[in-house]
Amino acid sequence: MFQNQWQQTTTHTSAHLAQTMTLLSLTAAELQQKIDSELANNPALELVEERRCPMCKRLLPPTGPCPICSQPKSEDSEDPIVFISPREDFYTGSGTGTSEVPDEPFASEMIDLPTYVLKQAAADLRVEDRLIAAYILNHLDEDGFLTITPIEVARYHHILPSEVQEIIELLKRCDPIGVCSAHPAEAMLAQVESLAESIEIPPLTREVIQDFLPKVSQHHFSDIARALKSNTQQIQLVANFISENLNPFPARAHWGDVRNPNTSGSEAFHQPDVLIYYLNENPANPLVVEIILPVRGTLKVNQLFKDTLKTVEEEHAVEWKEDIEKASLLIKCIQQRSNAMKLLMEQLVVLQKDYIVSGDKNMVPLTRAKIAEELGLHESTISRAVSGKTIQLPNKKIVPMAIFFDRSLSLRTIIKEMIEREDRPLSDSEIKEKLEEDGVSIARRTVAKYRSMEGILPAHLRSNAKS
DNA sequence: CTATGGCACGGATT
């Protein structure tokens, strides 16, 4: 359908294909970088004035009316509104001043960890200490742990170890809470202190973290109980608390696997690629799906540049022509990316509407292949479009787009709820039975696996200690 | 003996 729009040279087509694919797999943030650098390097590429909707002042896609204001009001169309949304500043999301993202640690471009932490701490540090803080922050490993000892820092900067320690303590309170610790236990202790200000901490938590972390991960609760002169139940409580609220690797980007993204944890510092919310935040209204396009205005090939090309001598002409071609290629690829994303989201939103509006257990099992067939696109296209992308749901949670294709999510939540409601610890096989009554047939082994994925203890260790 | 976790295999998905 679109072949005829392009030059017919094969090199163009294959280059185009290749670039479309790579662009498709980029997240909004990455695409922004790409565009910015292209804009800076290629004189033929031009960013023209943005279009705004006169009514709601929202930034508009290059063509067409405002997707929101142009909606027929009276006949409430059930269909979700899906559209490409050029980036308002970086994060204003919907123009109606909604969709606040709680707090966006790594806002705009991804600053690196040291910078990020230092910014927070700077205000509390004496000027001469900032240098030391910076030095410390530059000696962290990828998990945010110290690779040097405070003593070394002290020697290097000719100050007292206690002063170094003071600075570290301060840094530990900064956002990836526990950063700059020497090891996981220390980081978790820092998190406990910070949590203690808002919620209650089970007794013995600190002691357990301090001395028994390995045992906790091995679930040797009885050992710990004996050593601390407590009982196994109490230790379980602590263990649950730890696994639910603490992160042993605070600065690690991917935090375990599909863990519950609620609680006070600080994660999800990705700008979502897609926003989903109710029109005007009213659940009665249809859903609005904004696919973020990280460009303020409209990208075009600079017309002036194009005209000048004819009057320019041979040697530059080649180079210029290349620039122009590159620019128009990029533009077309971006359009295609947008187009593919839009198609994908339209399908996804319809198919997974139940999930989007009412939560995990309504997730419909879906495969990328099915969607691909439905849309008449290649499955690898879908794969690329999905991978790495994140979506912000109406409930403000940011989830990876891949969970739309998680076959087991609904089962997992059913199991979780079943266990939450239980009055007697159910064994895995009993759960399997119950599930079968509901027409779900899975192996006992699988129940066990899902259970542990949800961080739920085995039945015999689960003697009803609920909150 | 029962309930679970580990390892690994085969089929489905990407």
Add this chain to the structure above:
DNA sequence: AATCCGTGCCATAG
């Protein structure tokens, strides 16, 4: 072709 996921079998803990 590489990876992921559900399962079966077996070892181990209680």
